[in-house]
Every structure is written in C-alpha cells, then in structure tokens.
Amino acid sequence: MMAQRVVSDGFLVGSFHANIDFDDPAQQHRLLLVYLEAIDSWGRALTTGELTADAIALIRSLKRDGAPIDAEGNLTATPVAAILPLDGFSRLSEPRVLQQHLDRIGKNLTDDPAAAIGSSKELAESAFKFVLDDYNVAYGKDDDMLGLYKKTAQALKINREAVPDSAKGSKAAQRVLQNLATAVQSLTELRNELGLGHGKTRPSPALERHARLAFNASRTVVEFVLQTWHERQIPSSSYPVAESLTGIRTWKRSRLPSGSW
Numbered sequence: 001m002m003a004q005r006v007v008s009d010g011f012l013v014g015s016f017h018a019n020i021d022f023d024d025p026a027q028q029h030r031l032l033l034v035y036l037e038a039i040d041s042w043g044r045a046l047t048t049g050e051l052t053a054d055a056i057a058l059i060r061s062l063k064r065d066g067a068p069i070d071a072e073g074n075l076t077a078t079p080v081a082a083i084l085p086l087d088g089f090s091r092l093s094e095p096r097v098l099q100q101h102l103d104r105i106g107k108n109l110t111d112d113p114a115a116a117i118g119s120s121k122e123l124a125e126s127a128f129k130f131v132l133d134d135y136n137v138a139y140g141k142d143d144d145m146l147g148l149y150k151k152t153a154q155a156l157k158i159n160r161e162a163v164p165d166s167a168k169g170s171k172a173a174q175r176v177l178q179n180l181a182t183a184v185q186s187l188t189e190l191r192n193e194l195g196l197g198h199g200k201t202r203p204s205p206a207l208e209r210h211a212r213l214a215f216n217a218s219r220t221v222v223e224f225v226l227q228t229w230h231e232r233q234i235p236s237s238s239y240p241v242a243e244s245l246t247g248i249r250t251w252k253r254s255r256l257p258s259g260s261w
Contacts, residue, residue, distance in 0.1 A: 032067055032075075039073040084123075084219050089226050091134065097126050098222075105215050113211035114204035117195040120211070120218040121145060121187055127222040128152040131229050145188040149181060149221070156228050180224065183217045190214050 021027050035058065043055025051059070051073065059073050068076045084102055086095045101123040108116040128148040132139055135155040139148060153159040159181075160174040191214070194206035 032062070032069075035062065036069065036073055036075060043073070084223060089230055091230055092130055092226075093133075098123060101126060105211075109211045109215070110208050113206035113208050114194060114196050116211035117191050117206055117214040120214040121191040121195065123215075124149070124184065124187065124218045124222050127225055131155060131225060134229070146181070146185050149184040152225060153177070153181065156225065156232060158225075158228055180221055183221055187214060187217050187221075190217075 020031060039051070039055045039058065043052050043058070044050060045052065055073065059069060059071065062069055063071075070076050083106075084098070086092065086098055089095065092098065101119050104119040105116045105123065108119065125145055125148060128151070129139065131152050132148070132155065137151050137155050139151060143151070150159070153162075158177055160177045163170050163173045163177065190210070194204050194210055195214075196204070
C-alpha cells in the first residue's frame, strides 16, 4: 500500500502512523497531503529551493505506490475513492472481497470507466451472494444479476410483494422497492453496453460520468441490502435467545413483522 513503503523508508515518520488505516483511500489521501506539505516545508534547500536527497527518495517511493504526483512533489490529480463504509457490516465473512471491488472502482473511475462499470456490477453481485450464502439460498452460474437480486430480496423480504397494501405508505414503499430491482437491471444493461466483457470489437464509449452513475447505483442497492441483512440479524429483547445443542447461547435470527421492510 502507498505509505507503507514510505514508513519503511524512515522519512517523516511520526507516531500518528499507528492510528492510520492504510486500506482507507480517504486516509491515504490525507496522509499524502501531509507528505507533500512536509516536502515543501522541510524537503527543499533554503537558498535554491531544490529538493533534498531525502525528499527525492520520498517522492519516488510515493510515485511507485501510485500517488498522483510529479517529480517535483506536486499533486497532479486528486485520487478518486469509491467509498462504502464496511466496518458496520460485521456479518460479512470476507469484507475484503467488497473492498477489493471498491478499490478497483476507485482506481478506474477516471482512467478506465468501462472497467469501473464492470466492477460496480460485481460489487452488487458479491453482496447478494453473501446474503444468499448466509440464508442457505442456492444459486448457480446460470443466475444472472437480476436473478441474484430477486432471490436476495425475497430472502430479506424487500421485494414489493412483501409490503402489504394495508401498510402505511405501502404504495410508495412498493414503488421504491421496485425501483431497486429496476436499478439492478439497468446496471446490468449499462455494463453490457459500456462495460468490458463479451469480446467487444470496438472500444467502449464509457466516460467517467457513466462509471460514477454505475457505482452510485450499485452503492445504493448494496448499502440498503447490507443494512437490511444486518437489521434482520440484530439480537433483540423481543426475540428469544436460543440454546444450542452444546449449551452455548446463540442469537436467534430475527424476523421483522410483515410490512416492516
């Protein structure tokens, strides 16, 4: 990771490094700004303004790790981060899978929008599969994106059919839930038209704004699915705690009342 190599270089290393999450793109960017400010303040000769040997070594190290700076230590572009906080989703067995999708999206939003669109679709697919695995719902290689979502929505009771007509705001709720399914289908179509795959014979016309549209659509669906999944699993005083066969007390999977989508 960027900055981990910098830490090993032994230059401008402070005690604050221990509290930095180097996997967080936002924290990486803030740390990069600290380094660049330090280069301007202490990494240049007072009389000539030329970079010192240590400053040059730091800049080279940062550039090797992909920092968007030039040879003089000037920021050439603002790093793009595709952010979806995953810390609160403790039931994810391998959160790194989703983080890797996010990293690829952030890396490619500007330079390779078509790849970012494909990764946005894969982000949603992986999220759906985490839920389906937890609920022991079978799926196979023939299940497309929309098929995976429909199974996930049924398991979590967030399909429009789960909202009874008698519930307050039922019509609006049904429309919102239907729009989630529409977003999933549209994301698939966007990937097919502008993303990678299927051995296209022409370059993708995808632009950064298309990639951002795909990511924002994916994030909306994924975040709602993950939040709902975790709320369905929260131990509550209103739900009894079950005794396992080993005598260990375990959470009993909660089921929200019908209509509480």
